[in-house]
Amino acid sequence: METEQHHELAHVFTEASQGVNDARGAPPRDLNTPYTFPGYTKAEWTEKAAALRQQIRVANGLVPTHEPTPLNAEIFGRIEREDYSVEKVYFEPFPGFFTTGNLYRPLGKTGPFPGIVSPHGHWGRGRLENIERGSIPGRCINFAKQGYVIFAYDMLGYNDSGKQIEHRYGGAREDLWGLSAMGLQLQNSIRSIDFLESLPDVDNDRIGCTGASGGGTQTFILTAVDERIKVSAPVNMISATMQGGCLCENAPNLRLDVSNIEIGALMAPRPLLLVSATGDWTVKTPTVEYPAIRSIYAHFDAEDKVHQVQVDAEHNYNQESREAVYAWFAKWFLDAEDTSAFKEVTFQVEPDEALLVFSEREMPAHALKQDAFLPAWINRFEQALENRKPINASEQPRFREEFGIGLKYALGLQIPKITDVKLVEPEGAFPTTYQTSLSARHLVISRKGVGDAIPAILFSPEPQVGHDPIVLIVHPEGKEKLIDLETGEPLPLITDLLSTDRKVLLIDVFGTGEHQDYERPEDTGYFTTYNRTAAALRVQDIVTTLRCFTGRGDVSEVNLIGIGEAGLWSLLAAGFTDVKNVVIDAAAFDNDSDDAFLETLPIPNIRQAGDFRTAGTLVAPRPLIIHNTGSAFDTTWLTEVYGNIEASDELLVSEDRLSDEEIIGRVTSA
Numbered sequence: 001m002e003t004e005q006h007h008e009l010a011h012v013f014t015e016a017s018q019g020v021n022d023a024r025g026a027p028p029r030d031l032n033t034p035y036t037f038p039g040y041t042k043a044e045w046t047e048k049a050a051a052l053r054q055q056i057r058v059a060n061g062l063v064p065t066h067e068p069t070p071l072n073a074e075i076f077g078r079i080e081r082e083d084y085s086v087e088k089v090y091f092e093p094f095p096g097f098f099t100t101g102n103l104y105r106p107l108g109k110t111g112p113f114p115g116i117v118s119p120h121g122h123w124g125r126g127r128l129e130n131i132e133r134g135s136i137p138g139r140c141i142n143f144a145k146q147g148y149v150i151f152a153y154d155m156l157g158y159n160d161s162g163k164q165i166e167h168r169y170g171g172a173r174e175d176l177w178g179l180s181a182m183g184l185q186l187q188n189s190i191r192s193i194d195f196l197e198s199l200p201d202v203d204n205d206r207i208g209c210t211g212a213s214g215g216g217t218q219t220f221i222l223t224a225v226d227e228r229i230k231v232s233a234p235v236n237m238i239s240a241t242m243q244g245g246c247l248c249e250n251a252p253n254l255r256l257d258v259s260n261i262e263i264g265a266l267m268a269p270r271p272l273l274l275v276s277a278t279g280d281w282t283v284k285t286p287t288v289e290y291p292a293i294r295s296i297y298a299h300f301d302a303e304d305k306v307h308q309v310q311v312d313a314e315h316n317y318n319q320e321s322r323e324a325v326y327a328w329f330a331k332w333f334l335d336a337e338d339t340s341a342f343k344e345v346t347f348q349v350e351p352d353e354a355l356l357v358f359s360e361r362e363m364p365a366h367a368l369k370q371d372a373f374l375p376a377w378i379n380r381f382e383q384a385l386e387n388r389k390p391i392n393a394s395e396q397p398r399f400r401e402e403f404g405i406g407l408k409y410a411l412g413l414q415i416p417k418i419t420d421v422k423l424v425e426p427e428g429a430f431p432t433t434y435q436t437s438l439s440a441r442h443l444v445i446s447r448k449g450v451g452d453a454i455p456a457i458l459f460s461p462e463p464q465v466g467h468d469p470i471v472l473i474v475h476p477e478g479k480e481k482l483i484d485l486e487t488g489e490p491l492p493l494i495t496d497l498l499s500t501d502r503k504v505l506l507i508d509v510f511g512t513g514e515h516q517d518y519e520r521p522e523d524t525g526y527f528t529t530y531n532r533t534a535a536a537l538r539v540q541d542i543v544t545t546l547r548c549f550t551g552r553g554d555v556s557e558v559n560l561i562g563i564g565e566a567g568l569w570s571l572l573a574a575g576f577t578d579v580k581n582v583v584i585d586a587a588a589f590d591n592d593s594d595d596a597f598l599e600t601l602p603i604p605n606i607r608q609a610g611d612f613r614t615a616g617t618l619v620a621p622r623p624l625i626i627h628n629t630g631s632a633f634d635t636t637w638l639t640e641v642y643g644n645i646e647a648s649d650e651l652l653v654s655e656d657r658l659s660d661e662e663i664i665g666r667v668t669s670a
Contacts, residue, residue, distance in 0.1 A: 011442075011455075011480070011514050020444060023451025024510065024537060025518030029530035031243045031250065035259040037292040042299040049266055052258060056224050058409035058605055059254040060186045061178035061377075064384040064402050069094055073195055075103060079354060083107050084144035086350060088357045089151065090160070093191040096368035096376060097184070100160035100357045101127060101153030101192075102137075104144040105201065114206035114333040115196035116143055116150040117189060117222070117229075121215030121317070122246060126158035128356075130349045134212060134317040137355070139325075141347040146326065147334065149202050151192055155214065156181050156248060160357040165370045168247045173594050175252045175528065178410075178608030179377045182221070182251040189222040193229070205230070206333050210325050212236050212275075212317035217249040217260075224266040231332045233273040233325045235317050238264045240288050242281040243530075252528035252604030256412050265293045269302035273328040275321050279314035286310055319344050378607075385610050389637070390617065393645040403614045408576065410605035411539050412532040415576055420448040421548040438462055438490075438498050445507070445548050454541050455479070455514045459494055459504040469580075470503045470549050471559045471667060474542060474566040478513015479506035493561075493660045500668045502559075507545050509569070510537035528604045535569070535601045542573035550578040559583075559667050568601060568612075571626070575618025581667050582619055585657065588630030596632075613637040621647030625666050628657040 040048060057063050073091035087103045106113060120136045123129035127136045136152050143150045154160055157167030169181045189209075197204045208231035211219045216237030223232040237244070238260045244250055255263075264272070274290055276282030282289070290308040297306045309324040327339035336342065353359040368376055388403065390396045408415070426444050439462050445454040457479055460468070473493070475481045482491050489495070494504045508515040511534050522533055532540070542560070549558050559581040562570025567585035574582045590596040591612050597603075610617075616624060616638040624642075626635055635653045642651040652666065 020453035020455050020515060022453045022510070022515065022518075024532075025516060025520065028520060028524070028527060029255075030524070031245060031526055031530070032241060033530070035240045035261070037240065037259070037261050037288075039292075039295065040299075045265075045296055045299055048262070052262055053225060053266060054405055055256065055258075055409050056221065056254065056263065058178070058406050058609070059251040060183035060221070060225075061180065061605075061608060062183070062186070062225065063178075063406040063409075063609070064381070064388065066094065066380070067384070071191060071195060071198065073198065077354070077360075079350060080107060081348075083109075084141060086140075086144075086355070088355070089153075089195070090357050091191065091195055093187040094380070096366055097187070097373070098161070098164060098363065098367055099153050099188045099191060099195075101151055102140070102355050104140040104150045104152070106144050106147050106149070109147050111149075111201040112203040113147055113149045113201055114208065114329070115199070115202040115204075116148050116329070117192045117196065117207070117209045118150055118152040119185070119189060119209075119211035119215035119218035119222075120152060120155060120158070121211055121213035121218075122155075127152045127154055128159060128352055132318060133314070135322075135349070137349040138319075138344070138347050139210075139317070139322045141349075142322070142326065142344050143329075145345065146330065146342060148329070149196065149199060151196060153188055153192055155218075156185050156188075160363075163358060163363050164367055165373065169370065169373070170247060172598055172602065174374055175604040176594055176597055176607040177374065177378055177381065178605045179374060180251045181248040182254070185218055185248055186221055186225070189218055190226055193222075193226060197228075204228075208232060208329055208333065210235065210329075212321070213315060214244070214246055214249055217244050220260065220264045220267065223270070223272075224263050229267075229270070231271045231329055232267050233275060233328055234264065235275040235321055235325070236277050236280055236282050236315055238274060238285070238289050238293075239281040240284070240292075247526075250526040250529040253409065253412060254529050256530065256532060261289055261292050264289075265296040268293075268296045269300035269305055271305045271328070271332045272297075272307075273325060274306075274308040275324055276308065276310045277314060277316055277321075278310065278312045279316075282310075381608055385613065389644075390641055391644050393621070396617070396620070396645065399614075399617060403610045404575065404618050406605070406609035407572070407611075407614045407618070410609040411536050411572060411603060413536075413540055413543060413576060414447070414450075416447045416544060416547050418547055418551045421544060422446045422448060423548055438495070445545055447544055452510075452541070452544070453515075454507050454509065454545060456505060456507045456545070459490060459498060459506075461498040461501055461503070467554060467556045468501055468503045469557045469559060470505055470555050471497050471561060472505045472507070472542070472545055472549075472579075473561045473563065474507060474509060474570055475563045476512065476565040478508040478515070480513050482506055493664070496660065496664050497667070500664070502668070503555075505545070505549070507541065509541040509566075510534055512538070522602070533603055536603050538566075538569045539572045542570055543576050546573065546577040546579055561663065561667070565589075565600060567628075571612055571619075572615045574624075575615055579622070581623045581625075583625045583658075583663050583667060584627070586626050586629045586633035588628060588632045590632040592634055617641050621645050621650055623650045623666070625652045625654075625658070625663070627652075627654040629653060629655050631655065
């Protein structure tokens with residue numbers, strides 16, 4: 001009975017039924033979870049839009065910025081009809097990766113002409129599809145006849161692209177490095193704009209994009225990150241329910257806390273047409289999605305630049321839908337006063353061999369095989385990371401702006417304002433006095449409007465002198481492991497810190513200790529597109545806790561100690577706060593092994609963002625101790641960075657685990 005009472009002293013609540021209720025333990029979102037658009041003031045949207053663009057860029061492997069490489073475009077196989085031509089095209093978004101498609105141009109008209117990039121969607125025959133429900137060649141021919149240069153290109157793994165890579169490319173290891181089918185398709189789209197801009201008969205100030213279904217997803221993803229798209233028409237896609245049913249529409253980290261409604265609204269205030277259908281998930285567009293997006297356009301006094309048309313049909317890009325798009329583009333690109341004249345005319349589609357790029361020639365010899373994509377991608381990012389390594393203190397801000405932001409969005413972090421973090425002493429908490437030399441407060445830390453809950457115990461020396469420093473200690477199994485279950489007293493690491501007039505804070509991060517271990521299988525389809533992993537939420541809880549105590553008038557400084565695996569979470573968190581001293585147990589983690597990350601820190605995009613190299617660089621030049629590295633945890637990068645910024649004395653690395661006395665000495669000496 002005595003042991004049970006002491007055991008309970010590590011808990012916030014007297015009864016298990018009173019435990020924390022964390023909204024993050026609710027059933028996870030998926031691609032079909034209904035979404036309620038929250039509404040945004042103009043100031044809220046301005047902040048949200050900037051953050052969401054970064055989130056999309058990181059999710060799709062665009063951070064760090066790719067070094068520009070030559071397109072090496074080839075245009076050939078020209079066929080001329082009465083008032084348009086069609087040609088075969090391939091080019092390289094990056095060396096060894098090929099975009100393939102067809103270029104349609106007007107004949108008998110004087111340019112330069114508006115340009116259109118045209119992703120096709122999940123039609124059975126890709127860009128060759130020509131059926132009543134949707135014809136990609138049909139819309140391209142009609143656009144060309146109307147006076148546009150239009151490029152229809154393969155989705156990943158379709159038609160000519162299928163000679164290089166399969167459509168549902170990707171997996172857990174690729175996710176670590178930010179390499180996904182969606183990201184590769186976005187590379188295709190961005191470089192397709194580059195390709196159009198390279199053509200002398202294209203007006204670079206008049207470039208648009210349209211596609212249906214999966215091509216609709218590509219359309220609004222491209223418009224979200226590339227301001228060069230001036231007019232957009234995603235067809236049969238933006239919905240408050242189904243968000244996209246393919247791997248190529250669900251990059252990890254893409255829709256954390258948002259939906260396609262917000263992503264589509266990033267087009268504002270540029271002209272946007274929503275085409276929907278009564279026979280698919282866009283059936284409510286006129287009453288749900290369109291008003292939501294229009295509310296964003298209202299912030300720019302641009303309601304006239306967003307419009308919706310609904311077609312009574314199944315999922316489609318049929319003639320009626322195409323004609324709505326022709327009229328929309330004509331209004332903004334051709335200055336047409338009477339857009340009703342832009343009707344579809346009959347067309348004759350060329351045979352497949354006349355459109356397929358590699359029907360009569362081989363793919364270039366240096367084309368990457370599918371299994372070579374990841375090594376080539378990793379090499380690009382490693383080069384980018386090395387090129388941006390700070391060689392002096394003045395280069396740190398640039399690194400923080402690129403790789404720091406990349407790591408933030410890889411982790412799905414929300415850095416709360418200090419005023420948005422709540423610290424409460426809940427009803428039903430345990431008594432607050434342990435012995436005469438110390439006292440304890442049982443607390444719950446949470447963020448405004450999030451519904452999270454972090455159980456905590458704050459130990460204070462008695463008598464308190466005010467403005468004491470605080471040391472946050474995180475254990476991978478929770479705060480209970482830092483309490484002696486026989487005596488009920490905190491372990492010597494805590495009492496020794498208290499004896500130096502420091503307060504000590506213990507927390508249970510998500511899924512540990514007293515915090516409920518929620519049933520959240522993370523291997524379900526597209527889980528990481530809509531939800532943060534448990535490992536990422538644990539980093540978030542450390543950031544939230546540190547933010548709760550930094551900047552407070554009654555706390556002079558905040559220090560951080562991470563034990564075992566919690567040391568890894570703590571290092572990832574430390575650079576995003578004003579923590580002073582950071583003591584990290586590296587747990588002999590092999591930070592050069594994808595398998596180690598997948599087993600311990602399965603966080604998408606983390607390696608793409610520079611993982612612990614970035615995390616440690618964000619801490620520099622503050623005091624940082626990394627111990628228990630063993631022979632596995634490589635600190636070469638961080639040692640070089642600390643040396644480059646003339647802060648070598650602030651970094652201590654030890655292969656062995658430091659004793660409590662050594663840790664306390666480092667924390668209290670600075």
